[in-house]
Amino acid sequence: xxxxxxxxxxxxxxxxxxxxxxxxxxxxxxxxxxxxxxxxxxxxxxxxxxxxxxxxxxxxxxxxxxxxxxxxxxxxxxxxxxxxxxxxxxxxxxxxxxxxxxxxxxxxxxxxxxxxxxxxxxxxxxxxxxxxxxxxxxxxxxxxxxxxxxxxxxxxxxxxxxxxxxxxxxxxxxxxxxxxxxxxxxxxxxxxxxxxxxxxxxxxxxxxxxxxxxxxxxxxxxxxxxxxxxxxxxxxxxxxxxxxxxxxxxxxxxxxxxxxxxxxxxxxxxxxxxxxxxxxxxxxxxxxxxxxxxxxxxxxxxxxxxxxxxxxxxxxxxxxxxxxxxxxxxxxxxxxxxxxxxxxxxxxxxxxxxxxxxxxxxxxxxxxxxxxxxxxxxxxxxxxxxxxxxxxxxxxxxxxxxxxxxxxxxxxxxxxxxxxxxxxxxxxxxxxxxxxxxxxxxxxxxxxxxxxxxxxxxxxxxxxxxxxxxx
Amino acid sequence: xxxxxxxxxxxxxxxxxxxxxxxxxxxxxxxxxxxxxxxxxxxxxxxxxxxxxxxxxxxxxxxxxxxxxxxxxxxxxxxxxxxxxxxxxxxxxxxxxxxxxxxxxxxxxxxxxxxxxxxxxxxxxxxxxxxxxxxxxxxxxxxxxxxxxxxxxxxxxxxxxxxxxxxxxxxxxxxxxxxxxxxxxxxxxxxxxxxxxxxxxxxxxxxxxxxxxxxxxxxxxxxxxxxxxxxxxxxxxxxxxxxxxxxxxxxxxxxxxxxxxxxxxxxxx
Numbered sequence: 001x002x003x004x005x006x007x008x009x010x011x012x013x014x015x016x017x018x019x020x021x022x023x024x025x026x027x028x029x030x031x032x033x034x035x036x037x038x039x040x041x042x043x044x045x046x047x048x049x050x051x052x053x054x055x056x057x058x059x060x061x062x063x064x065x066x067x068x069x070x071x072x073x074x075x076x077x078x079x080x081x082x083x084x085x086x087x088x089x090x091x092x093x094x095x096x097x098x099x100x101x102x103x104x105x106x107x108x109x110x111x112x113x114x115x116x117x118x119x120x121x122x123x124x125x126x127x128x129x130x131x132x133x134x135x136x137x138x139x140x141x142x143x144x145x146x147x148x149x150x151x152x153x154x155x156x157x158x159x160x161x162x163x164x165x166x167x168x169x170x171x172x173x174x175x176x177x178x179x180x181x182x183x184x185x186x187x188x189x190x191x192x193x194x195x196x197x198x199x200x201x202x203x204x205x206x207x208x209x210x211x212x213x214x215x216x217x218x219x220x221x222x223x224x225x226x227x228x229x230x231x232x233x234x235x236x237x238x239x240x241x242x243x244x245x246x247x248x249x250x251x252x253x254x255x256x257x258x259x260x261x262x263x264x265x266x267x268x269x270x271x272x273x274x275x276x277x278x279x280x281x282x283x284x285x286x287x288x289x290x291x292x293x294x295x296x297x298x299x300x301x302x303x304x305x306x307x308x309x310x311x312x313x314x315x316x317x318x319x320x321x322x323x324x325x326x327x328x329x330x331x332x333x334x335x336x337x338x339x340x341x342x343x344x345x346x347x348x349x350x351x352x353x354x355x356x357x358x359x360x361x362x363x364x365x366x367x368x369x370x371x372x373x374x375x376x377x378x379x380x381x382x383x384x385x386x387x388x389x390x391x392x393x394x395x396x397x398x399x400x401x402x403x404x405x406x407x408x409x410x411x412x413x414x415x416x417x418x419x420x421x422x423x424x425x426x427x428x429x430x431x432x433x434x435x436x437x438x439x440x441x442x443x444x445x446x447x448x449x450x451x452x453x454x455x456x457x458x459x460x461x462x463x464x465x466x467x468x469x470x471x
Numbered sequence: 472x473x474x475x476x477x478x479x480x481x482x483x484x485x486x487x488x489x490x491x492x493x494x495x496x497x498x499x500x501x502x503x504x505x506x507x508x509x510x511x512x513x514x515x516x517x518x519x520x521x522x523x524x525x526x527x528x529x530x531x532x533x534x535x536x537x538x539x540x541x542x543x544x545x546x547x548x549x550x551x552x553x554x555x556x557x558x559x560x561x562x563x564x565x566x567x568x569x570x571x572x573x574x575x576x577x578x579x580x581x582x583x584x585x586x587x588x589x590x591x592x593x594x595x596x597x598x599x600x601x602x603x604x605x606x607x608x609x610x611x612x613x614x615x616x617x618x619x620x621x622x623x624x625x626x627x628x629x630x631x632x633x634x635x636x637x638x639x640x641x642x643x644x645x646x647x648x649x650x651x652x653x654x655x656x657x658x659x660x661x662x663x664x665x666x667x668x669x670x671x672x673x674x675x676x677x678x679x680x681x682x683x684x685x686x687x688x689x690x691x692x693x694x695x696x697x698x699x700x701x702x703x704x705x706x707x708x709x710x711x712x713x714x715x716x717x718x719x720x721x722x723x724x725x726x727x728x729x730x731x732x733x734x735x736x737x738x739x740x
Contacts, residue, residue, distance in 0.1 A: 313591035313659075315560075352665075359663035363596045367564035374561060410569055419556070420537045 016147040024114045028345040029187050030197055031297065032111035033060070036069050036175065037201060037215070039108055041208050043073030043173075054212035061218055062188045065180055067115050072172035075125035078135035078161050086121075086139065086154045117179035118142045126171040134165040142179075194218075200298045202226035203291070228291065228327045230260035232406060233398035235390060237413040239364045240406045245356045247337040253353050258403045259326040259364040260412055261372065262287070264396060285317065290326040290361060292347065294338040299347050307349060309362035314369050320376055323395075324368055327403055328361060364412075371395075371414045378417045390415035433458065480720040481676035485684055486517055488708045489604065490524040492671060493573055495701040499600040499694065500571055502526055508566055508574040508593075510534065510559070513546050517575060522549060529570065531555060533562045559589050568596035574603050575686075581610040582648040583625050587655050594656050595663040599694045604672060604686030605652055610644035611681045618644050626651055642675050645683040646713065649673055652685045666690045671703050673710040676718035683715075 024032075037058060044056040058071040076085050085108060112119045120140045127133035138157040146154070165171055180188070187193050198217055202209070206225035209215055214222035230238040238260025244252045289302035289310075304310050304317040308326070315321070330353075332338050339347055339354030347354055375395050382389070388396075394415050435458075442457065451457045496502060502525045511518050511532030521527050531553045534543055543554050555562040559576065566572070574593050578586055586607065593603050613621050618639040623630050629651045638647075656668035670687040690698050703709045708716045723731070 313588040313595070355662045356665070359595050359659075363564075363568075363592060366560070366592050370561040370564040374557070377557070411564060411567075417557070419540050 016152070020113050020143070020147070023110045027110055027114055029114060029184055030193065030200065031345060032114040033067075033069075033197060034200060034204065034297075035107040035111045037205070040069065040071035040073050040173070041205055041213065041215075043071065043075075044213055045208065047074045051211050053208055056212065057214040057216065057222075059216040061216075063218070065178060065185065067177040067180060067184075067188070068175065070172065070174040072170040075123040075135075075171045075173050076121075076137075077125040077127065077133075078123075078137045078156075078159050081121075081123065081137055081139070081156075112175065112177055113143065114181075115184050116177040116181060117144060119175065119177045121173065121175050123173045124165050124169060124171045126165045132162055132164055134163045134171075135159070135161045136163065136165070196301060198223065199226070199301050203228065203298055204296065227402050228258070228325075229262070229400035229402045230258060230325055230406065231263050231323075231395065231398040232260070232401040233394065235394035235415055236260070236398045237409045238403075238406060239367060239410065239412050240403070240408050241360060241364070241410055242408060243360070245353050247332070247334070248352055251332065251334050251337050253330050253332045253337050253357075255357055255360070256329040257326070257357070257360055257364060258328075258406065259324070259361075259368050261323040261368065261395060262325050263398060263400045264323065285319070285322050288317070288322040288324050290328065290365075292328045292330070294330045294340050295332065295335055296329075297340075299340060299345070307347065307358070309358070309365040313362055314365040321369060321372055323372065324365070326361065326364065326368075328357060330357065367412045371412050374414070374417050381420060389418045391417055433462070479678040481678045481718045482682075483516075484718055484720050485674050485676055486520050487524075488674075488706075489575075489672065489684075489686075490520055492703060492706055492709060493521075493525055493602060495703060495706075496573075496600070496602070498701045499697055503528055504571060506530065506567070506570045506572050508533070508563075508572055510575075510577045511543075511547070511552070511554075513539070513542060515546065515548050515552065517577070518552060519548055521573065527573070531566055533557070533559050535559070560585065560592065563589060563592055563596075566596075569598065572597050572601045574601070575606070576604065577606045579608060581608040581621075581625065581644075582651060584627070587626075587629075587651070590652065590655055591659050594659045594668060594689060597689050599664050599666075599689050599691035600698075601689045602671075602686060603656065603668075603689065604684060606682060606684040607648055607652075609642065609675070609677075609681030609683050610648060611641065615639060622647055629654070642681065642715065642717075645675060645681060646715070648683055649685050649715070650713065656687070660689055664689055664691045666692060666695065669698065670711050671709050673713070673715045674708070674718055675715040687711075 037060065040058040044053055056072060058069065061068050118141065122138050124136045125134055127135065137159040139154055140157045141154055201215060201217060202223050203226045205213065205215055206227045209223060209225035216222050232238055238258060241257045243255050245255060246252050285304065287302050289304040290300055290308040291298065291302065292300035300308065306312055310317050330338055337353065339351035341348050375391050378389050378391055391414055445461065446457050449457060449460045451460055496505065505527050506529040507518065507521045507527045508531045509517050515532065518530050518532065522530065528551065530549070530551065533555045535558055537556045540556050547554065555565055574597065576586070576589055576593065586605065590603070590605055597603060610618065610622060616636060619634060619636055622644060630647060634647065653670055660666060660668040668687055669690050670685070672684055672686040674684040676682055688698060710716050
């Protein structure tokens with residue numbers, strides 16, 4: 001132990017800065033935000049064991065140098081805040097936490113440190129009904145100042161315990177991060193990053209959103225759920241393969257792979273029908289492509305690059321494939337088996353596990369493209385008054401079904417193309433010849449050929465020349 | 472069928488050699504558990520050979536000329552042959568690849584990237600123990616001076632920089648094609664099955680144009696030793712490397728054929 005006060009202060013600062021750096025170096029901004037949202041959603045789910053989340057909300061807002069996340073998910077009790085949520089290392093007398101609370105731990109502090117240099121947490125916790133053990137606290141930390149002080153603890157700005165939170169007051173947590181890191185400030189202004197966050201939250205929390213949770217991202221309108229779904233009916237079956245890939249040194253990764261098509265967007269009935277045919281070339285790709293999750297974390301969003309087989313061996317992306325959707329879920333108890341990079345934000349393309357999965361994605365993509373190509377060919381030779389062939393009925397009218405309802409199929413199944421109508425043989429091109437010759441010479445040739453008419457002599461002499469000189 | 476053999480004697484001999492090699496697959500699985508996937512054309516010669524020679528019951532033929540469907544249905548020798556109409560790349564996914572397959576992609580054109588994609592798909596999709604064969608034109612029909620450019624145009628960066636026009640005479644372009652086919656199958660097979668593709672066939676033949684037939688077997692860590700037990704190497708036409716087996720069918724008289732037949736079995740010549 002260092003005994004001199006001045007030395008201790010400096011040491012603590014260096015140690016803390018190093019600690020913060022280590023804590024945050026392996027996480028990217030998006031997963032950090034997603035961690036915070038996960039906490040709020042877990043809290044909301046914990047309040048409603050019946051799964052009905054109506055009335056629950058989580059708001060994420062950022063801009064003007066602040067990032068805030070607010071929820072009415074029940075709050076953090078002062079006790080848990082003191083002993084666990086904002087404590088580094090585990091208190092000796094803190095013997096255990098419920099699973100949902102367990103996720104606070106490192107994730108929350110790490111996410112906050114990742115985003116900015118100062119933060120404020122306000123929480124109201126109702127406690128057991130009638131037990132009078134509700135609590136409120138307010139915590140306000142400037143990380144630089146904290147780093148410079150000796151103690152590893154945070155000080156509550158204010159704390160009330162053993163109180164009853166009135167029924168009209170929402171119990172929940174508000175976290176506000178300020179003094180954002182410059183790179184975070186820039187990232188939060190980047191529309192692509194905001195879009196990726198939106199996509200991830202819609203997919204990740206689709207179930208909670210459908211159960212009534214209102215999840216707001218910089219908007220009064222809550223996010224709509226994005227439920228992975230594919231066209232399926234008694235005529236169409238998307239690919240659904242389930243398999244395991246062994247890890248390089250033992251252990252296995254469970255893989256679920258879904259690939260197929262999404263139902264065509266409903267067209268406005270009043271729209272000009274002329275637009276129908278042309279829309280294909282102009283429509284933006286939207287969600288077409290592959291989505292890949294590792295332990296429920298979204299790593300690839302609508303990927304249409306060679307990484308997922310586009311261009312090799314499958315055809316490169318073209319608007320005709322805009323209905324393609326693929327969803328791949330990799331899960332493993334040991335997260336180190338999963339093919340992600342160290343920051344868990346991107347696919348490690350050299351991982352043998354990924355290569356095995358990639359191979360399956362490639363063949364699935366080719367299979368779905370083949371069905372799309374087949375339908376396109378059938379459509380292109382469809383005549384106006386012709387009855388719509390089954391394959392087109394299937395792909396135009398089958399509804400999207402949640403992928404969780406699909407049954408296994410190694411290939412995409414869709415009706416065969418009807419045989420093309422045989423083409424009428426082309427009319428041969430004809431050249432007429434007419435010429436006059438001496439009558440005596442004609443008679444000699446006619447006798448030699450055994451021909452009786454001028455036209456016959458003409459044809460036989462032409463054929464004779466053709467056989468001898470051309471053929 | 473003897474007439475076609477007279478038409479294309481080298482091709483016929485090659486077909487027989489490949490059927491002979493496939494007979495050794497019994498160490499892996501009973502032959503009637505295999506399926507045959509090919510481009511049967513109007514005559515289905517290879518289908519007849521594989522059915523008679525190996526007893527393979529399940530067969531799929533892919534035909535790109537969609538105007539021939541009624542003729543194909545008329546000409547197919549066995550009712551059970553499934554005919555898929557359209558480009559190979561669109562039809563191949565309709566094959567049930569969970570069944571071990573002998574797939575012969577018998578093209579008449581020279582090698583292109585589209586053909587490599589078909590190969591990629593088949594190698595990826597087939598289960599270990601499956602045979603994959605590709606026939607392409609030996610790319611020697613162009614003037615000597617433009618052959619290398621032509622290969623580069625078709626195959627791009629897959630063609631190494633160390634080649635020059637002097638390596639383009641005779642079977643030179645076919646050797647390049649074989650290297651590209653093997654390299655593709657090698658890496659695809661490693662991705663999909665964890666082990667490189669094991670080449671068995673590298674035939675050069677010329678009934679008319681110079682043709683290359685290359686192929687081999689998909690293996691896996693579990694299957695490698697079983698494939699060793701098939702002893703493909705014992706067949707003198709099997710080629711596992713860059714050196715090709717050139718098929719030259721001598722033109723013999725009836726009397727000579729009859730004499731040779733009295734000399735078997737055993738090695739002739």
